[in-house]
Amino acid sequence: MRTSLFAAAILAIMTFASPSLADTWQVDAVHTSVVFKVKHLDISNFYGRFNEINGSLDTGDNALFDFTVPVASIDTNNTKRDDHLRSPDFFNAKQFPTISFKGSSITTNDNGMELKGELTLHGVTKPLTVQMNKIGEGEDQRGSHRIGLETTFTIKRSDFGMDQMVGPVGDEVTLTISIEAIRQ
Numbered sequence: 001m002r003t004s005l006f007a008a009a010i011l012a013i014m015t016f017a018s019p020s021l022a023d024t025w026q027v028d029a030v031h032t033s034v035v036f037k038v039k040h041l042d043i044s045n046f047y048g049r050f051n052e053i054n055g056s057l058d059t060g061d062n063a064l065f066d067f068t069v070p071v072a073s074i075d076t077n078n079t080k081r082d083d084h085l086r087s088p089d090f091f092n093a094k095q096f097p098t099i100s101f102k103g104s105s106i107t108t109n110d111n112g113m114e115l116k117g118e119l120t121l122h123g124v125t126k127p128l129t130v131q132m133n134k135i136g137e138g139e140d141q142r143g144s145h146r147i148g149l150e151t152t153f154t155i156k157r158s159d160f161g162m163d164q165m166v167g168p169v170g171d172e173v174t175l176t177i178s179i180e181a182i183r184q
Contacts, residue, residue: 065103
């Protein structure tokens with residue numbers, strides 16, 4: 001019992017002595033990445049990215065997370081393929097111009113935070129829970145306080161109505177999102 005109380009006291013001191021996640025943060029789009037991986041012909045992995053990212057994170061009493069990616073910013077290093085991915089065969093960027101995640105709850109833990117919310121892709125909204133791991137935190141050269149968070153998770157594109165060419169192009173898509181955010 002005494003050891004448990006001592007451990008709890010040390011944990012409380014460490015938690016309050018270190019910079020807190022409980023704040024409002026603005027995503028630094030220049031230092032944030034959204035990368036995806038999908039199987040091609042079931043023989044290799046193919047990678048791409050989205051070049052534009054917007055978002056904010058409030059880990060205080062409001063516990064909100066809002067992350068938006070313009071579909072038109074998809075980049076696979078091949079213009080013809082990117083145009084095909086923007087077409088109705090895949091993302092249908094004209095009808096569904098953004099991918100978004102709206103967080104409904106945030107729980108902090110030893111590694112960062114667990115975010116629960118809804119992912120909207122291709123006009124379909126599904127619940128999603130991700131673990132955002134804290135990569136680092138500190139002051140930049142201008143005195144702004146920054147935090148780095150990262151998550152990797154897998155979705156099935158067919159769950160979001162993106163079922164064209166399932167087979168030659170894998171159904172499972174792994175996303176890695178690496179966020180650098182600035183305390184507001």
